Amino acid sequence: MLGERTDGTMAHISEVTSGLGCNCVCPACGTRLVARKGNKQDHHFGHYGVGDGRPCQTGPETALHKFAKEVLARRLELVLPSLEAAEGPGKWVGYPGGICHFDAAYLESRLGEIVPDVIVRKAERHLLVEFLVTHACDEAKIARIGAMDMAAIEIDLSGLPRNISRPDLENAILTTAPRQWLHNPKLREAQAQREKRHRERDLVLRRAVAPLRRAYMAACAEVCSMPISCLAYNRIVGRHLAHAVGIEVPGIGCFTVSPRDWQALILADAVDIAASGGKGLITTAGALRKIRERGWLRRRFSRLTDGEAAAIRADGTPFDHPANAVAAWATTLSRLGVLLPAGAGDRWIVWQLTAGQMRGRQTSKRL
Numbered sequence: 511m512l513g514e515r516t517d518g519t520m521a522h523i524s525e526v527t528s529g530l531g532c533n534c535v536c537p538a539c540g541t542r543l544v545a546r547k548g549n550k551q552d553h554h555f556g557h558y559g560v561g562d563g564r565p566c567q568t569g570p571e572t573a574l575h576k577f578a579k580e581v582l583a584r585r586l587e588l589v590l591p592s593l594e595a596a597e598g599p600g601k602w603v604g605y606p607g608g609i610c611h612f613d614a615a616y617l618e619s620r621l622g623e624i625v626p627d628v629i630v631r632k633a634e635r636h637l638l639v640e641f642l643v644t645h646a647c648d649e650a651k652i653a654r655i656g657a658m659d660m661a662a663i664e665i666d667l668s669g670l671p672r673n674i675s676r677p678d679l680e681n682a683i684l685t686t687a688p689r690q691w692l693h694n695p696k697l698r699e700a701q702a703q704r705e706k707r708h709r710e711r712d713l714v715l716r717r718a719v720a721p722l723r724r725a726y727m728a729a730c731a732e733v734c735s736m737p738i739s740c741l742a743y744n745r746i747v748g749r750h751l752a753h754a755v756g757i758e759v760p761g762i763g764c765f766t767v768s769p770r771d772w773q774a775l776i777l778a779d780a781v782d783i784a785a786s787g788g789k790g791l792i793t794t795a796g797a798l799r800k801i802r803e804r805g806w807l808r809r810r811f812s813r814l815t816d817g818e819a820a821a822i823r824a825d826g827t828p829f830d831h832p833a834n835a836v837a838a839w840a841t842t843l844s845r846l847g848v849l850l851p852a853g854a855g856d857r858w859i860v861w862q863l864t865a866g867q868m869r870g871r872q873t874s875k876r877l
């Protein structure tokens with residue numbers, strides 16, 4: 511729909527006479543163009559002496575690119591996208607977007623290592639404009655623009671209909687076609703401020719969390735050196751499952767007893783039920799209820815928020831909520847072939863084979 515006139519400017523098909531009298535060439539390959547303006551077909555340019563079935567590869571894209579630059583340079587106005595950083599309710603809006611008028615435009619001028627399609631200037635400020643016809647602005651170019659800290663936008667012309675009218679084409683380029691910021695110095699500033707706020711918040715949390723972390727580490731050391739206090743452990747040993755308890759998962763410091771005790775308490779009943787043919791079910795909720803009934807939870811660590819938990823973990827401290835500790839232990843037992851996952855990460859059953867072996871051992875003992 512576009513051709514290059516002899517003076518180098520771009521012509522829309524609607525502006526030229528039919529046939530070779532259009533006096534245009536292809537801006538990509540330099541071949542003379544024929545304006546085909548029949549009644550039936552969409553009006554279009556063809557390469558002279560070349561059938562329509564073998565069109566020039568890059569002609570239409572090159573022409574559209576050139577036309578877009580020309581329109582911007584002539585009109586010196588552009589609708590800019592809004593500039594905002596999405597961050598919760600206090601969303602930062604650097605620029606609401608809208609029409610912007612410029613003082614001058616420079617086409618294809620070199621700027622350091624890059625050659626933007628157009629640089630427009632308003633007073634002392636410059637804006638880089640890239641037109642996307644077939645290829646989006648690549649990462650390397652965006653990185654260079656970022657390194658220079660220049661404002662830059664990309665206008666996407668890839669979805670325009672082939673037979674678009676001249677007024678619609680100008681309107682799409684300047685106003686309606688999708689456009690986005692590739693870079694903006696204000697975004698960097700907002701980013702820096704956001705990072706500063708995060709660092710300050712982290713510091714406050716780190717200071718508040720230090721005593722909690724020390725207490726937790728002391729609790730871990732304490733429970734790991736504790737003697738066994740519960741009879742369930744003996745039942746577990748009797749069933750040759752000693753390897754299934756005493757597993758040091760993150761969160762063991764949330765309990766007041768050795769990991770062997772609380773893990774044996776949960777596992778022993780389930781294995782007993784499974785060995786007698788029942789469904790040996792373990793749930794995190796049920797397990798925590800049993801542990802709480804015995805007073806085996808440390809109040810200080812059983813009601814922490816996820817944020818506090820993450821802050822304690824930040825230096826690698828193996829902390830987790832009691833429910834997650836139970837789940838991590840049960841998950842380990844699934845890998846050991848003692849339990850089978852039976853729900854959304856919060857329920858398990860004693861593996862049939864484990865229970866079967868139990869029964870087998872009991873029977874052989876009785877014989």
Ligand SMILES: [Zn+2]
Nearest residue numbers: 536539566569
């Ligand atoms: Zn061509």
